[in-house]
């Protein structure tokens with residue numbers, strides 16, 4: 001079973017983790033998947049900045065990069081105070097493809113660097129026999145982007161232990177994977193912990209599916225907090241970096257208010273004991289994930 005941290009390394013939502021390369025990353029990130037096409041993206045990101053978020057998680061795929069860049073510029077706060085992550089999608093896993101995506105992402109963001117660049121997904125689909133070669137080539141390109149100053153830190157997403165074997169050179173500083181009560185990915189989390197790779201938790205609220213889970217709700221009632229706060233505190237106590245997304249100003253603020261309570265041993269045991277795949281997205285890194293039709297999101 002995964003061990004919990006008895007003491008968090010920060011006392012409020014403005015705290016940071018230190019990455020393997022020495023760079024610092026705000027311990028709660030703002031997720032922007034589905035922000036642009038369902039809401040007014042720049043307004044949502046501007047509200048997130050007002051709520052205190054300085055860490056934005058976007059991707060070439062999401063269609064939210066312009067919104068993030070616009071909101072940061074409009075905030076009047078210096079670019080250096082923000083931490084911006086973007087990702088190279090699985091269809092462009094080559095040196096040339098990654099460079100083209102990164103250039104496009106920087107142009108959409110209106111920035112000359114990103115703080116963190118991730119390989120978004122380790123393989124095109126379950127049939128792709130050349131996924132290892134593609135990862136090796138892309139990862140070498142990422143190290144070159146870093147030398148060129150286009151990115152400050154480099155990492156991966158949705159990597160299981162066997163995917164890391166394809167990488168040469170630098171150790172990724174981050175692995176962004178789906179983790180929440182009911183979907184713990186213990187093997188991948190343990191693999192990363194042992195190597196100092198920070199695990200970022202995507203879908204930390206189970207994409208809303210955990211908000212009405214009776215176990216989560218009863219722990220929330222006990223501590224007079226919301227189900228979302230229980231899930232996010234669970235992430236932090238596991239030493240993970242949660243990336244909640246909300247388009248609602250009250251919920252954005254609530255998702256940073258995680259430092260006035262802590263989970264006790266019973267809570268942790270109950271959350272760890274939820275049936276496996278509770279709240280799971282259904283996405284597995286070795287399976288085919290079709291390119292979403294962004295117009296329908």
Ligand SMILES: NC(=O)c1ccc[n+]([C@@H]2O[C@H](COP(=O)([O-])OP(=O)(O)OC[C@H]3O[C@@H](n4cnc5c(N)ncnc54)[C@H](OP(=O)(O)O)[C@@H]3O)[C@@H](O)[C@H]2O)c1
Pocket residue numbers: 030031032033034057058120157158176177201202203204205206207208211226228229243244245246247248251252254255
């Ligand atoms: N690397 C990857 O492959 C990958 C995959 C998926 C996601 N991600 C990243 O991870 C981020 C988070 O994941 P996600 O957006 O899929 O799911 P999530 O953050 O687990 O859940 C978002 C959902 O929860 C609702 N919500 C947020 N705060 C709430 C609260 N306090 N109380 C009740 N409901 C609340 C949101 O609704 P409202 O907006 O109405 O509040 C939204 O429907 C993404 O935005 C993206 O940046 C990465």
